[in-house]
Amino acid sequence: MADLPACPPPATSGTVTRSSGPGAAEAVGVYPPVSVIVATLDRPGLLERTVAGILGQNYPGTIECLVVYDHVPVRELDLPTGPNRTLKVIANARRPGLPGGRNSGVDAATGELLAFCDDDDVWLPAKLSRQVARLADPAVGAVSCGLRLRGPGIDAERVLDRSWVTFDELLRDRIMEVHSSTILIRRSTWSAAGEVDEEIPGGYSEDYDWLLRVAAQAPIAVCPQALVIVDWHGGSFYFGRWTTVVEAQRYLIRKHPALASSRAGLARIRGQIAFALASGGRRTEAVRELAAVLRLNPAEVRVPVTVLVILGLVTGERVLRMAQKRGRGV
Template structure:
């Protein structure tokens, strides 16, 4: 039998020593028969060289972000340093189920298509409340990603063929605030062909106060405008565009900018009268409910705006 491919796992980290150790441990504990190297990238923080390891078949290399400061630059530093033909991402506050890589690579081998990216579903952990987010399919198309961000396709589920990732230009480092860069990368990848998906919750994603990005409204709004500018095909799906307008409306209401929020809520409802984000955004803009209460309620069910 052929030797299983080396898999490089890029973990970008910043000031989360306890959480990142759990993430690394979950990668090291994979039941995958091949070798795994963890490329641990310290971003805007001092590297902890004690985390390096030369254990046979499960090495950990510690490097620093040599590119644009932030998550995107850190991931790209890791991609460039990776030695395997497969590159996976794992956020430093998430962790994998032991069978993740085995299940994903098996799905890739079964596919008759050229494989660029393999994803899986997730289990969201919000302050101890667990919710499974599944896609209900084994392939994800570009059209599906125009309609929905499909949040179960979380970056911690990504397993890329490295050559495809390089061909795509890696992670865009100029998306405002390193937000929505995952959706951007999914859309660019799906242009090459459908994304292979394992519809099992093989990654546990931690939501809550540990996130650097969960409630940074200025960059959330600007990154959505960036997406509309750089992916004009988003304008072709009325329901998908209404969703984006609804998200902008919620972000504007949370900043707060009542006028802009109501304007985008109206645009969302004109595209899709059933777009719930527009209604919720109106309630936030009119101060009938706080954005924190809306998000906390949604997060309990593994969902976001």
């Protein structure tokens, strides 16, 4: 596959062009309307900051921001909208949790393009302009961008040195830079990939599952600039929820048989299962899982830390905290 072009600068006119055949292009009129879904349990202050970043984009087209309250009281937000900007607050009408909230937002969205933002992350002003320009290429169904991790003790950019991320690459590695708050996707690609899975245990790895399905449609393009600030607070919703991690990762393996085609990718996920089993005190199961990991990939990086947890020399929570201080997961 030929290299896709690098992400262009923000557009300056009111139209974008899209190829209609070899050597031909046609104007498609106004900038396509974008719907941005923010699923939230309501975090006053942080939520307003997130929404302000969305409404404050320099994108000339229409932006519809939908804040989806996840089975908590719906609160109106007192924020200026401005021309071509609308703000809607709705309740999650689906299963409680992040997947249901995002799906409820898409159900109510009207835009041709869809995007998501976590309720504590912040978009920089040029995000949508740069990404919509990349979507002018009809071969691109979804586009990501770089990010900046910012929180106690960390302020670091994570920008990929490539123009796209393929399905095979995502099988091998989660690629944390392709973050849910960075994705802009065509509605047609959303429909082809399917909605966020509400059945995955605890919602764990729901973003990775969805991204695999998106990348199976076409490579995910990448704008090589950090256009999203990810609030990295050094904690995790899944601290101590080791059984949920085990169940969700096993669910993921069953759902995506293609993972078996990547020994490194399968070893990574089974390494996470082994780590969670050890951290939850299920040492005998962890040893069996670790043996399978070693057969798949003896160099899997989770093997040494899992051994330490099995031996009782360190807790899983401590390992996870140390990793997150460096801007990583386990």
